Amino acid sequence: MSWASFISTLLFLLLVVGGTTPAVSQSSEASEPMCYDWGEASGGAVSVLEGEAGWLSCPLFSHPSVYNYTSTQSAGHNFFWYRVPKGHDLEQPIPYSWRISRDRDRLWLQPATANDSGQYICMLSNKSSCSKIAVRLTVLRPDEVVRDQDCEPPVAVAPTPTFIAFQMGGFLDCPHLKDARKMADGETKVTWSHKCYKDPLVSYRQQKGDRLQIHLMLGPYQGLYFCRVQYERTGRTLHFTRSINVSAVSPPFFQKLPSILHPGKDQVYAVRQNADVALVCTGLFPYLESSWEIWWTVDGKTLDKLDQHRFSKTNRQLEYAYGDRKEETVLLIQDFQAEDLHREYNCSVRNDRGFETRRAQLEEEVLLPSLELGCGLAVTLVLMLLLFVVYHVFWLELLLLYRSWFGTDERHTDDKEYDVYISYARNSEEEQFVLSTLRSVLENELGYSVCIFDRDSLPGGTITDETLGFVTRSRRLLVVVSPGYACRGSQALLELQAGIDSMALGGHLRVILVQYKPVQRQGWVRELRRARVALVLVRWQGDKSRELTSRFWKRLRVELPVRRVGSTRGGEEEKQLGLMRLHSQNSTNSQTGLISNTIKEPQKILNSAA
Template sequence: MNVRPLTVSPSLCRASLIRTLLFLILVVGGTTAGGTTAAVSQASQSEPRCADWGESSERAVSVLEGEAGWLSCPLFFHPSVYNYTSTQSAGHNLFWYRLLEGHELEQPITYSVRLSRDRERLWLQPAAADDTGLYICMLRNKSSCSKIAMRLKVLRPDEVVRGTDCEPPVAVAPTQEVIPFQQGKTLHCPDLQEAGKMVDENTTITWYHVPRSNTRCEKAPFWTNDRQLKGLSLEFHIMYESFQGLYFCTVHYQRRGQTLNFSRSINVSAVYPSHLPKLPSILTPSDHHVFTVKQDTEARLVCTGLFPYLESWWEIWWTVDGKTLEKLADRRFSNINRQVKYDFGDRTEESVLVIQDFQPEDLHREFNCSVKNEKGFETRRAQLQEEVSLPSVELGCGLGVTLVLMLLLFVVYHVFWLELLLLYRSWFGTDERHTDDKEYDVYISYARSGEEEQFVLSTLRSVLENELGYSVCIFDRDSLPGGTITDETLSFVARSRRLLVVISPDYASQGSQALLELKAGIDGMARGGHLRVILVQYKPVRRQGWVRELRRARVALALVRWQGDKSQELTSRFWKRLRVELPVRRVSGGEG
């Protein structure tokens, strides 16, 4: 008999061992009574030896608690070995046993209204939680015996994973159905035919649909003419993408005045119509594609094939010099296959030819990728070229030196950017005195308070005029008596190239002359003239103390901060930063 060996359950082994021990105890105990021993010996000789096929792991059954279910004896799944009708004619009898969880010995099943046998099936109508266990079906007559076990698991409804609340719980994995677009098909509830005579004219089926696009559950009858109920089945007249998803069918039937049911599920997928071309094709490599390879390294040649939907086999493979990889003696060649895309039945498959330790002679080999299905065949040769090796040591040293130089330049610029900018201005900057008709280089606007005025007159004015050579305008010093303050202020600001605003806590308030000077400078900048405003912070000012004009100017203008004794020297950062904002002057003492 050509029957595949099945796995043997440990519980069955324990049960067989216990039966053997009991038999030995009876035989040993019977030595004191000759008649009893002889009877046992006769009985053991008359009992046929049973062929134990172990546990059928492929025929494990799951049933939902409270639903109808059945076990079919796996001995009859191979009709060439056992056929129920022929075995009955040959005098074989079918017996059912069960080994419940936590027990050591199998027990014969006592049939009842709920637990019954019909031909090769054991019915549970309905299934209960304590039915879970190992079930053994034994077929025997006077001369032969065979038995096999299968496992039953009764699940509670809360143990079943459900996508939506309206889905019925199903203990059995969904079956798969494909329907081509624009074509039809009739959907039957799985296992309905196996239910046999339990299904009659009073049987009804409730259908549900959960589309893939959402979690909304639809219940038949569906509001469309393209998908309708036909008796107990669901008929698709024309398949659309929205019809994809999980379909649930719950079978209701009557037995001895009791309504019983069981539920199944079907995963329906749409595929491209059968009238479309079904020839396979190679997407990559194209006719002009060239793979770049490098000596003594791993090379990977990628081939991608498209297989239109067919209910048949398909294949993608590489050949080297006309031989498949299995027939090559060189173990450097291997391949990796994977699915890249699945689109309504059309699958895009990728096969990667991996060449370990690529050698120069491999460039002269013929590498072909081929695809095939029952409709056709295509093959394409891969073109290779060797990568030109660059001198790695020299290239690495060059890159290293370049990176070091760039880092040094970045550090130098970050630290000495002011000096570099002043040096550039001294060489290439344009003296604004030759390009405009301004009278003053700098007009200084400040608060008329003692400390701030002392800083302006003794420090700012002195360095700008005496050390840096700028012409400075200070209203209190340069204005003539008897003039109008507003007119003269606006005139001085308009005749200056820079407006230097000294900011301090006492700087400006509404209506002050300093505020007038600031407004005039900002207006001059806004009109696109040659006046620029420079902000010098003499003392820190809290943000809420700034007037509106200063806040607006601070957003667009740079702020040069005076830092007391640290800023006294002409080489300090304050004076360098200020000279960047002032007009270009070439000083005989250098830019240091």
């Protein structure tokens, strides 16, 4: 019983002995005794199963060492039972009969019925004073009892916990058996069952008389055991059922010293100033039939002795297995200050076998500017994404800009005569494209020196030698690929082979493919199919590529030598270029007839080249 009940009983004893305690309620007439009403007992309602024997004990005699039934009777006190039936407000006397009887301070119901539910009041009085307290009775039907399995018998009273160590034995005694023996007219009979299995119990369990003996405790023997007590009274057979919850625990020969699992010996807690800090301590307590304790101390003082309210603790059970318990206590420090860093924090555990303590080591946490780092990382990622998008969309413009600033003019590093040599199929549609568009833009707009065999070769020369010479003296070989390139151009094939061989031998010549019209791969000549993986292909897209700012010209400028568009030329350079173009034009006009006759004999040229 709680301290409140103990103090109440002590006050009642003082009232009975000396009569000096003030009355709680007083009758209007001076001759009537003062009566103390303690209300309803705090122990909760008493539950009895319908059809079984049950009883009520008066809570006034909960502390027999202070006050018991025998002493009250010797002092001349009278003892009475009253009841307030369920659904009523007035007290009624109890009609005693063969079914309802009183034995000392107990009221027996043999058996209990549903109408017995209600509030029962026990009163102790003499001529000068009285005291009474109420207890509630609940009679349950069998179908109202919660059971783990349907085969288990219904029990209205909570199970009695019992612990038996592994590999050891013990006895089970049915609860309240001694009370039944007092009321029985003869012998009592006890029947045991476990997990829906009734007698006879086998293996390491055996019933001896009214007791159940477990010779060797094993894991399957845990759980609820049910005992049914049967006895005779006034010619009637009565019974009640009780349950015992048996748990297996670790054997006593194991080490039973408590230990601290957390914090470890070298563990350090990181703390921050002006923040709430939680120090966690976990202790392991092996099973013992004794008390145990886990607590924190700050500078050698328990928390109840500290004058600072910033320190508090919370306890909870983490695990319970076979009697061994793992407990956790958390020391909470509100608004952690700099001086708290120099305090001594110890966690301690103790039971009847031993004691252990461990100090919590603290260090101030170095705060990282998480917000600044997060913002900086976000900005960096956004900038990287923007740069990626810009480069993906404007990579040609960026590359051209870089070349214009840091690129090296190849005219200062080699002795080549021409920047570009253009190879194409003669007498085809792409010839007009080469002469009127490609050559014009390269020479007039971009400032490149262009070599075209039909224009720049001298009359009377050998085509093979002239072609090889032009290719060797050029920095780039522009091959205009079209459907007619593979079938019409023996001259073009010679130029292509010469360019590929020069590129393969490690020369300074680079071959660039310009696709004038789409060509299926199977329509390409053998030399192009072999070298395509190592060559750059720039596609002409008709009207979309005519502007100098189109992707075609930007892509082509990336592959050609470095030249700055729009740069001013000196007067002498401009004149020399004009004279060179005029001379080239005259040479082209004088050679037109010879070149035309030469191109018409492709087989002869191939034999000569071979």
